[in-house]
Amino acid sequence: MNKPRALKKGDRVAIIAPAGPTDKEQLTQGIRVLEERGLDVVLGRHVFDVEEDIDILDQNRLFDLHEAFRNPSIRGIFCANGGFGTARIAPKIDYAMIKGNPKIFWGYSDITYLLNAIQNFSNLVTFHGPMVASDLNDEERTTETESSILSLFTGEPLTYDSRNSPLNTITYGTGEGRLIGGNLTLLTNGLGTPYQVNTNGAILLIEEVQEPAFKVNLMLTHLQQAGLFDTVKGVVIGNFQAEPDEHKKIKKVLQDFFTRVSFPVVENFHIGHCQPNYGVPLGVNAKLTTSPPRLEVDSGVR
Known part of the structure; x- marks a missing residue:
């Protein structure tokens, strides 16, 4: 199984929402946590999208996922929140491209489907962890939750x-x-x-x-x-x-x-x-x- 490179201060990371639109205030609070760790955060184009046409919705979610993996300046990808529907985009993912661009992919809940799909077809270690909007917002997050991100920097067991x-x-x-x-x-x-x-x-x-x-x-x-x-x-x-x-x-x-x-x-x-x-x-x-x-x-x- 291929391990992605550890993060370091100054690295650029992307936030995407492949399971559903995110809350802007909660996301802003979670972004602050990542920035305090020295990360440069960019947002996927469609993290706030609410689209009634399911085909367009899936295309947009897939676009953000592919762009985050394809962009060489991005070193890690964090999911904003859970939701539903990731199983629909799994068959459309370019797993060969992901295999050629290994990087941290972090989330849980409905993201479970993607964690396993990426492992199966890209041979890439993935991460089951707290998400930026739903877990790192001011109301929810604890010191322990926030600190678990540190393992992405240290490379320690x-x-x-x-x-x-x-x-x-x-x-x-x-x-x-x-x-x-x-x-x-x-x-x-x-x-x-x-x-x-x-x-x-x-x-x-x-x-x-x-x-x-x-x-x-x-x-x-x-x-x-x-x-x-x-x-x-x-x-x-x-x-x-x-x-x-x-x-x-x-x-x-x-x-x-x-x-x-x-x-x-x-x-x-x-x-x-x-x-x-x-x-x-x-x-x-x-x-x-x-x-x-x-x-x-x-x-x-x-």
């Missing part, structure tokens, strides 16, 4: 343990492999397509937001019956945001589903729709241990 959040082990053991995954709904939507996540010999990360327990169970069962858990080396359970009563039901679903598997499973990582929201590279080697619970992840940049 990441260690996530109970100092970051109180981790809980569901199934004990040790697993090592590529860290892959993202939003559970998008992973399920990708099944049977060329953009399906490759779980063979991997550590699988899953997270979700505002889905009921019965649907979480349905999606996990779908992944299981599609064979995605047959050869995984471990599962990292990120945030499953839901109302308190529903969250209790989801925790039971996760416990019941993963209790008797043969690989290690650890939950309560603050990765996903939460604050803090820790960014992690996908496609690099990772090690999941349970005594004590800890996730070690290689750097995503070179």
Whole structure:
């Protein structure tokens, strides 16, 4: 898997919105965070577009994505926010061009579809991390969320343990492999397509937001019956945001589903729709241990 070059102060980065239009005030606040890190921020032409014609909408989103990768002055690409519809543009992406222009691509939620598609066809490490408008705005962001961007500058490996959040082990053991995954709904939507996540010999990360327990169970069962858990080396359970009563039901679903598997499973990582929201590279080697619970992840940049 090809690692993009690490960022340095003065680098130009682009912000695009391939999953939906962004809030201007929140985006401005998030841009300030990137600028304080010494980055020169440029906006994709269509980050604020609200277009009723779906074909035009997809063309515009694809234009910004391609322009950001094609422009040699841009060293990193950050998504503004989530939304829906990235699966529609996946078949139209010029993956050969992206492979020839490797750079940081950062986002999560609906962006999960693109994170996996780019890995599958461009052999490029991608990044599951907090987005500029939805996570780095003044109201939402925490110091930990903001600091996770620093890993793009240092090139140092990441260690996530109970100092970051109180981790809980569901199934004990040790697993090592590529860290892959993202939003559970998008992973399920990708099944049977060329953009399906490759779980063979991997550590699988899953997270979700505002889905009921019965649907979480349905999606996990779908992944299981599609064979995605047959050869995984471990599962990292990120945030499953839901109302308190529903969250209790989801925790039971996760416990019941993963209790008797043969690989290690650890939950309560603050990765996903939460604050803090820790960014992690996908496609690099990772090690999941349970005594004590800890996730070690290689750097995503070179």
